[in-house]
Amino acid sequence: MYKVVSEFKVKVKGEVMVMVAGSVIDLPEAAATMFIQQGKIEKVFEPVDDLDERMAIMGENTSPDEVLPYVTSFDSLVIPFNSPLRYQYWKGGQSPCDTLKELGRCDLIPKYRDPHGN
Structure with missing residues (x-):
């Protein structure tokens, strides 16, 4: 899970979606890496079996x-x-x-x- 820290637009299955700052999104880690490096999202927590x-x-x-x-x-x-x-x-x-x-x-x-x- 990732928290959006800076609003951005992304194309998903041919549709442009707006990721609003403050929202929590679920992305595959490979896809999230670029947005983390750009400062647009941050990891919310590390999943554990708890x-x-x-x-x-x-x-x-x-x-x-x-x-x-x-x-x-x-x-x-x-x-x-x-x-x-x-x-x-x-x-x-x-x-x-x-x-x-x-x-x-x-x-x-x-x-x-x-x-x-x-």
């Missing part, structure tokens, strides 16, 4: 009135920072898997299951 890193960015792009967890159209679980404490697994709340069960999205549980069985 539950926190596999979670969606919790509530970063949610509005203040969005408080309940939801699943995006890209099948990513979003748990807003201002959600009820029971959903905040990072504060001892229920696990993301339990939240997915509650949302009726058991199909996504393998994506969020801790590889160590926790």
